[in-house]
Amino acid sequence: MDKIIKKCKACPIGCELIITEDKSNPSGFTVEGNSCGRGLEFGINLITKPAKVLNGKVLLKNGSMGHLPVKTTDVVPKNRVEDCLKIINSTEVSAPVKKGDVIIKNILGLEVDVVAARKVV
Ligand code: SF4
Numbered sequence: 585m586d587k588i589i590k591k592c593k594a595c596p597i598g599c600e601l602i603i604t605e606d607k608s609n610p611s612g613f614t615v616e617g618n619s620c621g622r623g624l625e626f627g628i629n630l631i632t633k634p635a636k637v638l639n640g641k642v643l644l645k646n647g648s649m650g651h652l653p654v655k656t657t658d659v660v661p662k663n664r665v666e667d668c669l670k671i672i673n674s675t676e677v678s679a680p681v682k683k684g685d686v687i688i689k690n691i692l693g694l695e696v697d698v699v700a701a702r703k704v705v
């Protein structure tokens with residue numbers, strides 16, 4: 585992550601927040617552009633709070649289609665979504681696959697698996 589620029593939605597003013605990864609900061613991030621503490625919290629939560637369950641596609645060999653839809657078994661933190669998708673997009677499996685088969689175990693050590701979202705023969 586380089587830096588992310590997002591509008592604060594904690595109040596109608598809508599300050600432009602610049603969120604940068606900063607390992608020297610206890611939260612792991614620096615937030616600039618906020619006019620108050622709510623903006624700081626909003627910016628950090630935007631990056632670190634869990635996102636929804638991820639959906640993606642892995643490459644499929646020997647199947648009736650080129651890709652297999654997959655999803656994570658739990659939410660993935662927003663700041664890890666990009667890395668998860670890189671792994672998912674570069675993963676290849678061979679048919680047949682049953683719905684729910686684990687395609688990637690414990691992705692990025694997040695204690696979340698990536699499973700097949702459908703059956704392919
Ligand atoms: S940083 Fe503070 S003032 Fe600015 S939009 Fe967020 S809550 Fe409102």
